[in-house]
Amino acid sequence: MSRVQIAFQDNDESRYIVAAIEQDNTTAVVHYEPAMIRVENEGSLIINRDTVSEQIGMEWDVQSLHINLITLTGHIDEDDDYFKIMWNN
């Protein structure tokens, strides 16, 4: 399996998102780099709206991900309640 990765600006909103990722992707590895948080996982990685909403304590809109996103690799599958990246190999 190839690794997917996603990176966020290092700020408060991103911390909740990263916490939600860690909760839902137990094998994900989080790297704290200058001004940026990079998360890697084997094969795929999912961000669930409900988990992030729970972390933040209010309704979180999946598309607001774009505000703090820096980069990602892999194919994207996006819907109202999740955002997923994956490789098909």
Next chain:
Amino acid sequence: MSPKKLNLKDKYKLLTRDLDWEFSYEDRKEAFPYEEFEGIKITDWDKWEDPFRLTMESYWKYQAEKEKKLYAIYDAFAQNNGQTNVTDARYVNAIKLFLTGVSPGEHAAHLGFAFTGRQMGGIGARVAAQMQSIDELRHIQTQIHAMSHYNKFFDGFDEFNHMHDRLWYLSVPKSFFEDARTAGPFEFMIAIGFSFEYVLTNLLFVPFMSGAAYNGDMATVTFGFSAQSDEARHMTLGLEIIKFILEQHEDNLPIVQKWLDKWLWRGYRLLTLVAMMMDYMLPQKVMSWQEAWELYFEDAGGSLFKDLERYGIKMPDYTETIKQEKEHLSHQAWWIFYQYTHAAAFHTWTPTAEEMDWLSEKYPDTFDKYYRPRWELAAEMEAKGERFYTTGLPQLCQTCQIPMAFTEMSDPTQVSYRESIYNDERFHFCSDPCKSIFDNEPEKYVHAWLPVHQILQGNCGGGGLDKVMEYYHLDDGVANLEFEGSPDAERWKEWKGVA
């Protein structure tokens, strides 16, 4: 009646894809006349998978929020004299290179995506390209604004757009983007949308921005990461476009493969500037060019190509050459600029002893053997008061337009010379891929505006070097030459209260 809940995918389909219609009054080919000449066969635009599903209202909403954050930081940066917080004034030369060499490319990309966003027949693909087009406009404008404050305190920024059309080394990025824009819509999408955005921009932006963060440059790191958030969308578009074209018709494969071979190489050559920035221009280093290449190309790009294998796509043959070149590239590039810095709009310098040790450590197989002696020679000459500026004008590669400085990987002390004869005229190249790009489309590349030849034809102000400098708007002794002793360096010392 309570309204049905629409999910994102259905809603986006209704709000976008369904807007197109079959023409009855005009020939559709008259409205989309550039769709066929490249030989790409599209049988069904409906098979397009929208790579992201932003409606205009969400676009305005999220982008406005990003802009608000960004400009708040710009204002604070200017109000607090943020330029004094960078690690060292040498650092600022990296962002001079960015504004003059990269930012105008954002504008070229903006125009190119406007072209494809108008000309592609499928509405899903068009809208995605249009959003990228307006994003690229955002990037050039936020970059101009980020540098606006630096421009007030350092030399080398103020003539960025005049120089972009004229200065010799800026023809490297300029010709890159014009090559893509003068191609058809599908090649543009593979060139910029896929090869550049998807495969290579991480190498451009992430190291630059981490570099900015490491060196205390709040303005640049902020616009950079903010731009990257758009980039994530662009990358997704790039990946979708290549998959889409390949799935449409098997005849598309050889065309796409040829474009990939061309554009990954063109992009890689362009990134030479980033390589030297990372290894030589950042006072506080982030990672070496080699490490960045391994992380963002070999690792991430490797997964990508594995995924594309199912369509018959192969990693270009020359990736082995690149693998070897990664230990040489930055050193050869900085050496070019070091000796031609009298004709450049930024300063150069010899690496310090600590920096050379860092380079030895990062490049154990090449730095001490091939490159440290160059810097020792330069330092020796400088100590004698003969800071080395080379005379004359370099021979340029007809394709990438970089001076013919790259060497054979089988013998790194031997310059790599390639040539082709076309219609009885001789053309020179730095490498096999640059030669084969020319050989595939000679009628396109004979028309390249090679700065050195233009100077020698008298088209750049005519006369001697002084006229050329005038043509460039490059005041001798201000933005050019060695960093030590430059007005930038003097001002910096004054601010910092060191004699």
Next chain:
Amino acid sequence: MTIRALRDDYHGEFKDSLEKFGGAQLVYLGWDKHQMFCSSRAFPLPPEMRFQELLDNVMPEAFGQHPEFNQIDWNKAQWILDNSAFQPDHSKSLTELDIGHKSLLRLVTPELTGYKGAGI
């Protein structure tokens, strides 16, 4: 080698053909294994220039900054013209020697190994 363009008669103009250089021709000069000069360089030269004049007047401008330049024994110097070995008659002109427009002429001096013997 056919280009795919909207019109079949697509062509680019040769931007650097000989007649554009006001009577001069371009010659690129390189010195192998002397990478003090980051690349070979371009010189506009009169086609009737004798090889000896090139040695006397152009070479110092091209490579005179190199610490080894004065040690070159021009009688022993080897040459590569457009990727082939070349033995110039110093009294002949560029045209007579087939040094054409945009020819690449490389100087090879095996006994001089560059600064610190590192090919620089």
Next chain:
Amino acid sequence: MTIEIKTSTMKPIRNTYAHIERRFGDKPATRYQEATYDVHSTHNFHYKPLWDQDREINDPARTAVVMGDWYDLKDPRQFYYGPYVQNRSKMQETAEGNFKFFEKRGLGDSIDSSLREKIIQLVIPMRHAEVAANLNNMYGTAHGTGTAVTQALIFEAMDRFGNAQYFSKIGLALDGNTGDSLATAKEHWMSNPAWQGVRAYCEKTLTIKDWFEAFIAQDIVLDTLINDLYYRQFDEWLTQNNGRDLLLLMEFMQDRAKDSQRWSDSVLKVVVTESEHNSNQVLAWISTWRIRAQEALEPLASALLGDKALADAFAVLEKRLTKVGLNC
């Protein structure tokens, strides 16, 4: 080394970029100026476009109109990217509120079926016409000269795509998100005689080669008429015919049209006052396209508002043209 900063020495060495200084003098510049002027590349192009070998990649000759300085086409709103998205973000927030209110209060249910049908037949199909507007403005972005006008053109293009989506959302608000209204509206767009003229006009504009002609055909001729028909006359009609609630859903388009007209007026005025050559050229285009527009809009305007409506709209167009010195 001390890191204390001597603020007294922190004097800028210049106020702005050199090209901005050459235009506006040595003083601090606005962000609009720095983001806009001279950003287009103008010299020393490398390759001939494979799709247009007789011109450079950036070439003012892609229109018959000639300007001494294309940057005279300044946007009176001074929109560069940031203010543009922030302005539209505010407008969309209002629109979003309006749509939510409409949905939450079930206002769609109170609209009688004949009005509903009229909206689906004669308003929702505008979503397709707006796609043509999107493409025509995008064409100008790609082929126009000077960022002053090309950036305004892409803002207009994206706006019009937004309009297309808002018209679609009106449909969804009326059909309970099933999308049925959109399918019906599309049938009308494709075959209802009321729409065929407009559709033919739209398709025709998409084959225009000269980008400024496309601007005239779209942003000046057609839009002036459509704006008057839909955002003034039909607005009044709805007020008088129990359709006030629907006005909530049209507000964005209405406000946006006003905002956009300030810009297109200014572009037109600057171009025609530049030279007689330009005003003659523009007049020639206008006379061609107004005849086409007359034919195209007659059935639609009659069906929507009655026989006199189009004449009223043409009077508005006339006035607009006279105001910029074009007497047709």
